[in-house]
Amino acid sequence: MAFERVGVVGLGTMGAGIAEVFARAGLRVIGVEADAEALARGRGHLERSTGRAVDRGRLTRERQAEILGRVTLTTSREDLRDADLVIEASPEILRYKVSLFEELDRICKPETVLATNTSSLPVTAIAAATGRPGRVVGMHFFNPAPVMKLVEVVGTVVTAPGVVSGIAELAGRLGKTAVAVGDRAGFVVNRLLLPYLNHAAVLVDQGMAGRDDIDAAMKLGVGLPMGPFTLLDLIGLDTAYEVMGVLFDETRDRRHAPAPLLRELVTAGLLGRKSGRGFYGDE
Numbered sequence: 278m279a280f281e282r283v284g285v286v287g288l289g290t291m292g293a294g295i296a297e298v299f300a301r302a303g304l305r306v307i308g309v310e311a312d313a314e315a316l317a318r319g320r321g322h323l324e325r326s327t328g329r330a331v332d333r334g335r336l337t338r339e340r341q342a343e344i345l346g347r348v349t350l351t352t353s354r355e356d357l358r359d360a361d362l363v364i365e366a367s368p369e370i371l372r373y374k375v376s377l378f379e380e381l382d383r384i385c386k387p388e389t390v391l392a393t394n395t396s397s398l399p400v401t402a403i404a405a406a407t408g409r410p411g412r413v414v415g416m417h418f419f420n421p422a423p424v425m426k427l428v429e430v431v432g433t434v435v436t437a438p439g440v441v442s443g444i445a446e447l448a449g450r451l452g453k454t455a456v457a458v459g460d461r462a463g464f465v466v467n468r469l470l471l472p473y474l475n476h477a478a479v480l481v482d483q484g485m486a487g488r489d490d491i492d493a494a495m496k497l498g499v500g501l502p503m504g505p506f507t508l509l510d511l512i513g514l515d516t517a518y519e520v521m522g523v524l525f526d527e528t529r530d531r532r533h534a535p536a537p538l539l540r541e542l543v544t545a546g547l548l549g550r551k552s553g554r555g556f557y558g559d560e
């Protein structure tokens with residue numbers, strides 16, 4: 278499978294990070310957003326992320342310009358017609374993704390692989406909405422996408438032979454390690470990580486220990502780069518809450534019930550870094 282032109286639909290934190298990863302690896306990227314305002318925000322993400330690398334002496338200005346030059350930004354999904362691969366990184370709403378994939382299926386050439394960056398929604402349901410279910414997979418990146426080395430490649434019972442390995446090979450070209458995972462809620466990483474983060478919210482809610490102490494305990498006692506509340510703020514409390522909801526729906530395991538404190542913070546609009554305040558940000 279030859280992937281040279283890649284479309285990214287949705288240029289929020291994850292989509293913009295994914296676009297950067299592809300452009301850094303020398304591929305041409307078509308970044309799509311719904312309107313001019315969202316497109317400008319996406320451009321801002323790309324410029325800030327590569328700009329930070331320049332400030333740190335990790336990237337020259339020339340190379341930054343080269344990377345940004347490989348990304349074409351557009352509000353027209355029709356511009357994806359010649360893409361070899363399209364990755365969707367839009368909000369985690371199944372009916373929205375299904376209708377988006379129906380449209381991508383109509384627009385893109387028949388050989389195009391359509392991938393979703395969903396954290397937890399069923400890839401099979403998205404694939405089944407298209408006329409090419411064998412060429413629809415999950416390609417799940419981690420936040421921050423330019424830094425984290427893993428990609429989960431999600432195959433379904435109808436994925437065509439060679440598609441998962443083709444996407445895994447592509448991940449290798451991006452400098453990432455791919456793991457093949459089945460289409461079960463949360464895949465591997467979120468299935469294991471999110472219940473731990475959720476449980477941290479339960480413990481703080483019960484007054485068992487404070488936020489800063491729990492973060493320090495897990496960082497220093499386990500050698501993690503971030504404590505659970507810092508990580509929840511990075512992931513986004515809304516995303517964490519949604520993933521827990523999907524895990525609970527599939528498993529009906531009480532331990533997967535979303536923490537009431539998470540729900541409370543999300544309802545109040547405290548989503549973490551993306552909104553400026555979550556578990557942190559009130560100091």
Ligand code: CAA
Binds near residue numbers: 395421516
């Ligand atoms: N975009 C691009 N680059 C970034 C970045 C971002 N948002 N944040 C950090 N970086 C880069 C920095 O530029 C720096 O690069 P250099 O070393 O080349 O200069 C490097 O990452 C390290 O950054 P910092 O020195 O600023 O900070 P740090 O050492 O604390 O590392 C971190 C930051 C990489 C985020 C680290 O704390 C970490 O690995 N945290 C855990 C993140 C994690 O677990 N992510 C997975 C979340 S789960 C998920 O995403 C799945 C889902 O579906 C919900």
